[in-house]
Amino acid sequence: MVKNYMEDVVEDLVDKLWNENTDKDFCKCEKCKNDVIALSLNKLPPKYFSSDKGNIWTKLIFADNQKMTDVMTAVAEAMKIVKSSQRH
Numbered sequence: 001m002v003k004n005y006m007e008d009v010v011e012d013l014v015d016k017l018w019n020e021n022t023d024k025d026f027c028k029c030e031k032c033k034n035d036v037i038a039l040s041l042n043k044l045p046p047k048y049f050s051s052d053k054g055n056i057w058t059k060l061i062f063a064d065n066q067k068m069t070d071v072m073t074a075v076a077e078a079m080k081i082v083k084s085s086q087r088h
Contacts, residue, residue: 005047005058006071010040013075026079031088039078044071 014037018028026032049055061067 002048002050003055005049005055005062006041006044007037009062009068009071010037010044010075013071014040017075017079021079023083026083027086027088029088032082032086035082035087036075036078039081040071040074043074043077 014033018033021028047058047061049058
């Protein structure tokens with residue numbers, strides 16, 4: 001098993017922000033959501049692991065506030081881009 005932990009972090013954050021977003025001009029379709037996820041992941045370095053030990057180690061890395069701030073910034077920027085240029 002090889003997994004990019006960054007995908008889980010980004011998807012969880014996007015899901016949370018998606019539900020909290022009350023901006024009526026922001027489309028909440030699945031295509032726009034996937035665009036936000038893809039744009040965010042392209043801005044962030046991958047964090048792959050291949051074992052349970054690696055998974056735990058990677059989770060510990062994300063306990064650092066700066067790592068989560070970087071993820072939040074990438075997601076916020078991606079949401080701005082998707083809002084201004086919806087592809088559906």
